Amino acid sequence: MANNKKIxxxxxxVGEAISKTEEFFKQYGSTMAWSxxxxxxxxxxxxxxxxxWYKPAVKEAQAQAYQAEQTFAAKxxxxxxxxxGNYLGFAQIIDEYGAKAGKSMYLYAGICELxxxxxENALKYLNRYNGKDEIxxxxxxxxxxxxxxxxxxxxxxxxxYAKAADMADNTFAAAYxxxxxxxxxxxxxxxxxxxxxxxxxxxxxQTYEGYxxxxxxxxxxx
Numbered sequence: 476m477a478n479n480k481k482i483x484x485x486x487x488x489v490g491e492a493i494s495k496t497e498e499f500f501k502q503y504g505s506t507m508a509w510s511x512x513x514x515x516x517x518x519x520x521x522x523x524x525x526x527x528w529y530k531p532a533v534k535e536a537q538a539q540a541y542q543a544e545q546t547f548a549a550k551x552x553x554x555x556x557x558x559x560g561n562y563l564g565f566a567q568i569i570d571e572y573g574a575k576a577g578k579s580m581y582l583y584a585g586i587c588e589l590x591x592x593x594x595e596n597a598l599k600y601l602n603r604y605n606g607k608d609e610i611x612x613x614x615x616x617x618x619x620x621x622x623x624x625x626x627x628x629x630x631x632x633x634x635x636y637a638k639a640a641d642m643a644d645n646t647f648a649a650a651y652x653x654x655x656x657x658x659x660x661x662x663x664x665x666x667x668x669x670x671x672x673x674x675x676x677x678x679x680x681q682t683y684e685g686y687x688x689x690x691x692x693x694x695x696x697x
Contacts, residue, residue, distance in 0.1 A: 539563045540576035547583055556587035569600075578606045582615055589618060594625040613643030617651050629658045637671075649679035656691065665695045 542562035547555040558564035565584040568576055581604035588597035601622065604615045620635030636655035640648040656671035672695075675688045 539568050539572075540565075540580060543568060543583070547587065550590075552587040552590040556584060556591070578604060579611070582606070582611065582618075585615070585618055585622075589621055589625070592625070594622040597622045610643055610645070610647065613639045613647065613651070616642060617654070620651075620654065624654075624658060629662055633658050633662075633667075640674075646679060646682045649675045649682040649684035652679075653684045653688075653691070660695070669695050 539562060543555050543558070543565050546559075546562075546564075554564060556564045556566050558567050563571065565580050565587060569580050569584060581600045585597045585600035585604065588594075588600060598619060601615050601619050604612075606612055606615070616635050616639035620632040620639065623629075623632035623635060633655045636651045636658070640651040640655070643651075652671045652675050656668040656675075659665070659668035659671065669692065672688050672692045675682070675684050676692065679685045
């Protein structure tokens with residue numbers, strides 16, 4: 476307090492500020508202490524939830540996903556999607572765990588639905604996939620195009636294929652552009668088809684689609 480008195484004598488406004496601060500802590504110090512304790516308690520609860528619920532759930536979801544992925548690799552899409560009674564399929568994993576086993580669960584489930592001919596269900600899963608990997612994101616966009624094509628919604632399918640090609644500027648883009656061009660031909664829009672084909676010829680000549688693209692171009696231009 477002696478130091479405070481000296482400050483008050485030297486600079487009255489500073490002394491007044493210090494006095495007010497002391498009064499504030501006298502009045503609200505205990506409340507602030509309780510608030511701080513509440514924050515710590517909340518943080519401990521969050522850590523406990525992560526440690527004892529979330530991490531075990533993730534581990535369990537990943538174990539189930541491993542079995543589903545093995546079945547998927549064997550091209551048993553029905554079992555991969557819906558399980559076999561012993562292990563869960565992708566659809567059940569998503570219902571029980573959400574994305575805890577990884578965002579790819581939605582992609583797997585969408586592919587399974589497509590392989591089983593269920594375009595509408597495929598789109599529901601694919602629209603929920605939001606992975607950050609550019610190649611997989613572009614593949615998901617292409618699969619949406621496949622689902623729309625299955626529904627004979629060709630304009631929307633072309634839009635998805637074109638978007639997929641823009642998302643992945645790599646050799647996979649040529650396949651997406653080819654799909655877009657073929658559907659444009661199906662619609663009778665040869666000018667649009669030619670644009671997609673020429674883009675393959677100019678940008679991806681070393682791909683399989685690039686080697687074959689002249690025959691697609693020539694059948695329009697003949």
